[in-house]
Amino acid sequence: xxxxxxxxxxxxxxxxxxxxxxxxxxxxxxxxxxxxxxxxxxxxxxxxxxxxxxxxxxxxxxxxxxxxxxxxxxxxxxxxxxxxxxxxxxxxxxxxxxxxxxxxxxxxxxxxxxxxxxxxxxxxxxxxxxxxxxxxxxxxxxxxxxxxxxxxxxxxxxxxxxxxxxxxxxxxxxxxxxxxxxxxxxxxxxxxxxxxxxxxxxxxxxxxxxxxxxx
Amino acid sequence: xxxxxxxxxxxxxxxxxxxxxxxxxxxxxxxxxxxxxxxxxxxxxxxxxxxxxxxxxxxxxxxxxxxxxxxxxxxxxxxxxxxxxxxxxxxxxxxxxxxxxxxxxxxxxxxxxxxxxxxxxxxxxxxxxxxxxxxxxxxxxxxxxxxxxxxxxxxxxxxxxxxxxxxxxxxxxxxxxxxxxxxxxxx
Numbered sequence: 001x002x003x004x005x006x007x008x009x010x011x012x013x014x015x016x017x018x019x020x021x022x023x024x025x026x027x028x029x030x031x032x033x034x035x036x037x038x039x040x041x042x043x044x045x046x047x048x049x050x051x052x053x054x055x056x057x058x059x060x061x062x063x064x065x066x067x068x069x070x071x072x073x074x075x076x077x078x079x080x081x082x083x084x085x086x087x088x089x090x091x092x093x094x095x096x097x098x099x100x101x102x103x104x105x106x107x108x109x110x111x112x113x114x115x116x117x118x119x120x121x122x123x124x125x126x127x128x129x130x131x132x133x134x135x136x137x138x139x140x141x142x143x144x145x146x147x148x149x150x151x152x153x154x155x156x157x158x159x160x161x162x163x164x165x166x167x168x169x170x171x172x173x174x175x176x177x178x179x180x181x182x183x184x185x186x187x188x189x190x191x192x193x194x195x196x197x198x199x200x201x202x203x204x205x206x207x208x209x210x211x212x213x214x215x
Numbered sequence: 216x217x218x219x220x221x222x223x224x225x226x227x228x229x230x231x232x233x234x235x236x237x238x239x240x241x242x243x244x245x246x247x248x249x250x251x252x253x254x255x256x257x258x259x260x261x262x263x264x265x266x267x268x269x270x271x272x273x274x275x276x277x278x279x280x281x282x283x284x285x286x287x288x289x290x291x292x293x294x295x296x297x298x299x300x301x302x303x304x305x306x307x308x309x310x311x312x313x314x315x316x317x318x319x320x321x322x323x324x325x326x327x328x329x330x331x332x333x334x335x336x337x338x339x340x341x342x343x344x345x346x347x348x349x350x351x352x353x354x355x356x357x358x359x360x361x362x363x364x365x366x367x368x369x370x371x372x373x374x375x376x377x378x379x380x381x382x383x384x385x386x387x388x389x390x391x392x393x394x395x396x397x398x399x400x401x402x
Contacts, residue, residue, distance in 0.1 A: 032335070058236075065229060066229050066232065066233050070232070070233060070236050073233075073236050074240065077240035077243060080244055084248060087255050087258075088254035091258055181338060182338075
């Protein structure tokens with residue numbers, strides 16, 4: 001097990017959003033304020049880690065032929081638990097994320113990691129994978145959120161900071177491009193974030209190649 | 216299929232495993248639901264209560280069930296000493312907006328509060344927000360009566376719509392109109 005490698009994979013080189021392009025539905029839909037991004041990221045991280053651990057623990061018990069059905073049942077169970085807990089104890093977040101919490105069931109990141117990682121690796125490695133992939137998802141969401149909120153509403157920290165959760169105003173009210181908050185802006189911003197992460201990875205690759213060449 | 220395993224045993228083994236998993240998950244959900252259901256119900260009741268007292272000073276005494284409503288969006292009417300609180304559900308940008316409209320005994324709006332909605336964050340959601348902009352939007356309805364239809368400025372009315380959320384603003388006007396008409400019908 002290599003924690004550092006798994007962490008880098010989750011954060012950048014195999015980031016669920018920018019490289020694996022999983023969970024696009026939630027990434028495009030809820031990334032309009034910082035509060036949403038952090039909340040959704042945390043919820044997915046918790047569910048992903050729990051389901052990864054349980055699926056990894058049961059990987060030798062679950063027959064191969066019915067594994068997808070078994071995984072989905074386990075994931076749906078965890079999602080419903082989180083949904084009920086949020087509704088009861090953090091109603092503000094539950095209202096803000098709305099239908100996207102139940103939709104984590106079909107968020108391909110969770111099933112994707114169950115199939116690609118947890119079903120083939122030990123419990124501890126799967127837990128680390130869940131946390132790392134969850135962090136990667138959260139970071140990607142937060143980046144998209146901050147850009148969309150800044151350009152679309154002209155604020156930072158919506159839902160968390162400022163009077164009544166309006167966020168801290170950075171761009172005067174008449175300037176922000178409202179379309180950035182709409183779906184089309186989601187696609188645009190996501191595209192630029194993907195390009196940015198690709199460029200970053202390319203630079204890192206070139207650097208490590210140069211280092212090898214110098215040796 | 217394992218060696219020497221009959222087809223019946225094979226099917227039973229698969230079905231049995233899946234059944235066990237679903238049974239355990241169902242039991243877990245039942246436990247969590249038992250714990251959270253009362254809390255959620257309490258929260259919802261408190262929210263309705265809060266919405267009523269926000270728009271109707273003094274709260275309500277009785278719920279009126281036989282009200283006339285042509286629009287079909289009025290769901291509940293509560294009566295108190297100072298007037299009525301009407302729950303209406305106009306269609307918003309992509310779903311129903313549930314809101315409470317307070318109407319005094321003279322048929323003027325006392326205030327509106329939004330109970331639940333799924334409007335776009337940062338646009339339509341401003342109507343329900345506790346921000347200065349949201350409060351200003353809701354407060355402009357206070358004192359309006361049923362003599363004229365309440366409309367946004369774009370449609371020739373007096374309501375200053377939320378920037379970029381004309382549909383949400385219109386929906387709220389529709390809700391307020393329906394509430395006023397409903398109370399007028401009560402006499």
